[in-house]
Amino acid sequence: MRTKTQQVQKILLDKSMNRLFGKKKKPGPPAPGLADTSAGLGGRVDEMDKKIAGLENELRVYKDKLKKARTPAAKQMVQKRAMEVLKRKKMYEQQRDMVAGQQFNIDQASFGIESAKANVQTIAAMKGANQELKRTLKKDLDVDDVYDLADDMADMMEDFNEINEALAMNFSTPDDIDEADLDAELEMLEDEMAYEAELEEDATPAYLQPAPAMPETPNAELPTPEMELPAVPN
Helix, strand or coil: CCCHHHHHHHHHHHHHHHHHHCCCCCCCCCCCCHHHHHHHHHHHHHHHHHHHHHHHHHHHHHHHHHHHCCCHHHHHHHHHHHHHHHHHHHHHHHHHHHHHHHHHHHHHHHHHHHHHHHHHHHHHHHHHHHHHHHHHHHHCCCHHHHHHHHHHHHHHHHHHHHHHHHHCCCCCCCCCCCHHHHHHHHHHHHHHHHHHHHHHHHHCCCCCCCCCCCCCCCCCCCCCCCCCCCCCCC
16 A cells, blocks of 8 residues: 555646646547538528528618608617617628538538548449459450450351351352353343244234233324315305
8 A cells, every 4th residue: 555655745746747748638528520510500590590680670660760750869869770780780690601601611521521431432442343353354364265265266157158158059050161151042042032922923813912002192183174064055
């Protein structure tokens, strides 16, 4: 146990340390959040708006009284009271603008914090996606394998085209036929067909042959018959 002397010495030492460095402050209540602070400032702005609206109504009353005042003394008294109300109104408007500016700054700070948090999450997601893509490229996707696969596909398509060409070949046509001979034979066939058509036309009676087509518009005017009038008896 400490003796009384040691206790006294400790008390004196604590006092001297407090004089040199100051007492340790006890932790106070936690600071309010930005949302609570903004809401409190908004409430103060609403209260001041109500007060300003009340003073404006009071000014309207004094304005009517000024119109009805008959003596200069009464008019001066009304003007004095209206001036006091107007000063109070201006004071509340200045305070209202100041508090509204503070609220705007708080809201801007809150928006900045939220944006920063969103950016942190976005960057973390991008880092994760980048690492996952690297692992996928290293493990499952090899550039050389892709090139080899593309070459194999090209070879298979070439073989497939050769097979289609082979299947489309005409096996009944001899290879030693000349194009000039084919053209000559085609001309002979056309002459034979024209000759057979002439024979068929000669063998058909005239009344069974189709009548020639009439022109849609007459080419010449038909002669108009002249009618002779009977002679008048004497």
